[in-house]
Amino acid sequence: RVREAVVSTQSTGDKINVFPSRMILSVMKTRYKGAQKGHSLLKKKSDALTLKFRATLKKIIENKTVMGDVMKAVYFSLAEAAYAAGDISQTVIQNADKAQNKIKFTKDNVAGVQLTNFTMHSEGSDVYQLTGLGKGGQTVTRCKETAQKAIKLLIELASLQTTFITLDEAIKITNRRVNGIEYVIIPRFENTIAYIVEELDERDREEFYRLKKVQDKKKVIRAKQKKFLEEYNAKQEAVEAASEAAPRNLLETEHDPDIMF
Amino acid sequence: MTKVTMAKSHLLGLVGDEDTCTAFLLGGIGELNATREANFLVVKQDTVIGEIETFLKRLLTRKDIGIILINQHIANDVRHIIEAHTNPIPALLEIPSKEHPYDPLKDSILKRAKGMFSIDDMR
Numbered sequence: 560r561v562r563e564a565v566v567s568t569q570s571t572g573d574k575i576n577v578f579p580s581r582m583i584l585s586v587m588k589t590r591y592k593g594a595q596k597g598h599s600l601l602k603k604k605s606d607a608l609t610l611k612f613r614a615t616l617k618k619i620i621e622n623k624t625v626m627g628d629v630m631k632a633v634y635f636s637l638a639e640a641a642y643a644a645g646d647i648s649q650t651v652i653q654n655a656d657k658a659q660n661k662i663k664f665t666k667d668n669v670a671g672v673q674l675t676n677f678t679m680h681s682e683g684s685d686v687y688q689l690t691g692l693g694k695g696g697q698t699v700t701r702c703k704e705t706a707q708k709a710i711k712l713l714i715e716l717a718s719l720q721t722t723f724i725t726l727d728e729a730i731k732i733t734n735r736r737v738n739g740i741e742y743v744i745i746p747r748f749e750n751t752i753a754y755i756v757e758e759l760d761e762r763d764r765e766e767f768y769r770l771k772k773v774q775d776k777k778k779v780i781r782a783k784q785k786k787f788l789e790e791y792n793a794k795q796e797a798v799e800a801a802s803e804a805a806p807r808n809l810l811e812t813e814h815d816p817d818i819m820f
Numbered sequence: 821m822t823k824v825t826m827a828k829s830h831l832l833g834l835v836g837d838e839d840t841c842t843a844f845l846l847g848g849i850g851e852l853n854a855t856r857e858a859n860f861l862v863v864k865q866d867t868v869i870g871e872i873e874t875f876l877k878r879l880l881t882r883k884d885i886g887i888i889l890i891n892q893h894i895a896n897d898v899r900h901i902i903e904a905h906t907n908p909i910p911a912l913l914e915i916p917s918k919e920h921p922y923d924p925l926k927d928s929i930l931k932r933a934k935g936m937f938s939i940d941d942m943r
Contacts, residue, residue, distance in 0.1 A: 630922075634917075634918040647842065648838055651841075652841060652845060656850075658848060658851035659849075662831070663829050675908065675909060702843065702846055703848075706847030706848075710847045710849060714887065718911075723929065723933070
């Protein structure tokens with residue numbers, strides 16, 4: 560990016576240091592318009608992101624409330640299974656080998672911001688197919704199902720959370736830019752344009768004044784010339800009148816006008 | 821809005837007490853990777869906080885973990901690590917345990933949105 564020389568004074572504030580000319584003025588006006596357009600576009604982006612942000616937050620709060628209930632159900636069915644099948648915790652923990660339920664990323668785009676979401680993805684076989692076959696198999700299966708439901712919900716919740724954090728950052732950055740344009744860049748252009756217009760006007764005024772002065776001077780000179788010419792003509796007439804009284808001398812060269820046919 | 825699905829699938833990590841781990845492992849999220857490293861940690865009465873911290877930090881740096889589930893009462897012990905984690909992925913999700921019901925006031929995520937909602941919304 561090119562950094563331009565920015566001058567700031569107490570009275571006028573920040574402005575870009577340029578030599579005032581009509582060309583520069585039109586350039587500055589175009590850039591000023593560009594800054595305004597950029598500002599309104601960024602503001603729209605910020606508004607769109609904030610909307611999505613609030614919607615996401617609402618969903619998160621709803622989901623977290625449901626999560627509390629779902630988890631209670633999970634622990635309840637676990638207790639039931641423990642009652643029927645005995646302590647299965649050791650078997651379960653030691654047999655963990657390959658996860659059946661995993662997550663896949665999905666990328667989404669909102670108002671130019673890329674969001675990552677999760678979806679549940681099952682692959683492979685159930686490691687615990689045979690657990691609890693000895694006793695209380697039904698309760699174990701029920702616990703499994705409850706847990707899987709809970710996992711699905713938690714994955715959705717995590718998705719919302721990620722969206723929430725990503726949007727939060729994006730909104731902060733965008734708002735920073737909006738404020739930067741609104742409170743620094745645009746006033747700078749306004750000051751620069753005002754300054755250039757002022758200088759151009761002053762130049763015009765100076766030019767006008769100069770012209771007026773020259774005209775006045777010319778008037779004076781013309782008046783002097785006129786006076787001089789009148790005096791000269793008057794003198795000439797006096798000389799001619801005097802020379803007409805005397806007889807013509809052919810020996811003196813006279814001006815002979817040509818006879819034209 | 822366009823949706824694109826990535827090819828690789830990721831795991832859920834888990835830091836919880838015995839009951840939580842049993843339940844979720846039964847749900848099929850537990851895995852041991854090539855070096856027999858687990859994606860879950862069973863936190864017992866005698867587990868040191870240092871161990872939890874190390875494990876959580878490890879989970880956060882692992883590339884194949886997308887979501888980390890952690891009981892809220894354990895999260896309170898390692899609050900500093902959770903607050904320091906600002907990346908959207910892996911997502912840190914605080915879940916209640918059998919003894920400790922969910923407390924929205926302590927949730928790190930909701931703290932960021934402080935002021936935007938009131939406790940009444942949670943009821």
